[in-house]
Amino acid sequence: MIKMMIVEDEPWIRKGIEHMLPWVKLGIAHMGSASNGAEGLELLETHQPDIILTDIKMPIMDGLQFIERLQGMDRNTPKVIILTGYNDFAYAKDAIKYGVVDYILKPIDPEELIETVTKLVTVIQQERAAVLDNCRMQMAQFLYEQLLNPSDTVEPDFDLPYPYFRFLLTTQPIPTERFDADETIRDCFSFQIGQSIVYTLCYADDKASDMMLNTILSDFQPIGWSDLHNIREMKVAYQEAQLSLQQNLRNGPNAKMRSLKKYYFVSDQEKELLATLQQGDQNAAHQLVQGLLEHCISLEEKLILQFQLYAFLERYLDKAQTSLEDYRFLQKFKLAHSQEDVQDITVHILYPIIEQIVNEWDQSPSKIGQLAKEYIDGHYKNPSLSLSLVAEQLNVSPSYLSHIFKEELKVNFSSYVTEKRVYTAQEELAHTHLPIYIISEKVGFNDSKYFNRVFKKQTGLTPKRFRESQSERIIPKR
Missing domain, CATH: 1.10.10.60 (Homeodomain-like)
Structure with missing residues (x-):
């Protein structure tokens, strides 16, 4: 929802504007009105509007002073439309340098008001779509770089449109309209890492409904999800979602989350396996995988390691060529109950992926x-x-x-x-x-x-x- 605020000292004009605009049809919410710029600044922090419609001549703090103060605030600057009379048109020219996007002459023509606000709503929607697309690319790239270089402690230098998010990790696309049923979700975008589709759900606060996981997505199993996090905890959120996906595959969506402190495939081992792949040494890669599995004591530990090995290896494959392998792995992983099943996954899933990667990396x-x-x-x-x-x-x-x-x-x-x-x-x-x-x-x-x-x-x-x-x-x- 796009939020709009009115700043106008004449009460009858404020009321007239409120009645002229078809708020619901335009997809905007009226976040209140102020009688001067000073009151407007107070309301600004509470409501954080996307659009401000303001008069120029007002007592205490006029429109130009108000607009100038907006530009110096440490927040996303709302888009401003000014109301002006013919005698004050020179002020409208001054307002342009402060980023005013449009003006409306008094007396206000309802059709002009609706047309102006409608155009601005379209611009904001396009900008939001561009911001989400930018977030999608930046988040995917940051995760690639962090997952492949775990020793790096670089923090992302971009922000999400909302302060909290959670990851959903799936192996099949989810129609985005499914997320519309959960009113706590403010925005959603997705990207792909290997065969996994990563949905990023954005929230305005740290309170999220469980309805989505328990009801809306109940037929989209297996699925993995993280807790709510801020942007600085992106890597932890991805690891939570991946672990959740693994456990849902094995034990169902109600399985208790395993502690994230226990990892079986650590960064040094990832680097060692990657080095053997880059050198084209399949035998060395096979031996490394077998050695890692031999160090696991229980069947459950071996399966956890195999899941992590698969998740690591399939990042390096062309996703168009791995859908069959992905399906086969998920089925075998879900049904594995013996040491023979573990060996079958290693020989018939992991080894062929290693061979495919080595064959694809034929350029220096x-x-x-x-x-x-x-x-x-x-x-x-x-x-x-x-x-x-x-x-x-x-x-x-x-x-x-x-x-x-x-x-x-x-x-x-x-x-x-x-x-x-x-x-x-x-x-x-x-x-x-x-x-x-x-x-x-x-x-x-x-x-x-x-x-x-x-x-x-x-x-x-x-x-x-x-x-x-x-x-x-x-x-x-x-």
Whole structure:
């Protein structure tokens, strides 16, 4: 729901606006009204509106002062429409520099008001969709890099549209309309890691309904889910969801969650197995897998290890070629009850995957890394550029490409793309008069606020301050 607030000192105008707008039809909620800018600022923190409709001439704090204060607040700035009379039109021009998106002349024409608000609602919806798409790519890339490089302690430099989320891990797509039945879910997007579909459900607070897991998705088993987390706990949330999926496969959705402190396949072992795959040594990989299994005492421990081995290996496969293997593994894993079943999974599922990976990695890592850099250098302006997209172009798995960036190029994929974009933005800021939001779009950012944050993190300066520091180099206007 898009939230809107009215700031107008004349009560009869406020009431008139409230009656003119078809709130439900437009998909907006009226979050209250204020009689001046000072009251508006107080309501702002409570309601956090997406749209503000404000008059210019008001007592105590006028519209221009109010709008100026909005720009300095440490929060997402709402979109502002101003109300102005013909005699005050000069003020409307001044308001443009503070980011006002539109204006409406008094007396208010209901059709013009509805049309203006409708256009703005469409813009906000498009921006939200772009933000979610951006989150999807960034979260997938961050998880790839963190899961493959567990020793790294880098925190994500992006935010979700809401403060809390949970992961759902499935092996089959879930229609997104299923999630609409749970009113505690504010947004939802998905991405893929290997054969697993990862649904990210966003929440406004740390209270989530259990209706979704117990009722709405009861026919989508097996499924794994995490507790609610913030963005800094993304890796833990993924591990919880993966463990939950494993246990649901074996024992059903009501199984008690196993402690996350007990892992059977640790990062050093992952690196060792990956090294044997990269060297093309199938026998060494087989021996390593067998050795790991022999160190497990119980059948349950061996099955846990096999699940983790499979989840690790299938990240490096082309998902289009592994649907059959995935189905076979899940069935065998669910029904395994003996040491012979464990050996059957190892020989007929894990070993063929190892062979397939070795056969696919027939190019040298350095060659793949060079080709990836060349592709990024030629396509960094595409806001949809992602690890998965580049991997698809090079016919390798996203996980393997992420590994190559880290080991061969000594930088992760996201950092390389960001550095390329920020460097190009610096050149544009120093040598052109283009508006910052246009430069942001030119170098591949579809969210100017995110561009500002990334640029400052990389350079220590905001884009505006960087341009000011380079002003003597800017080419004069012609």
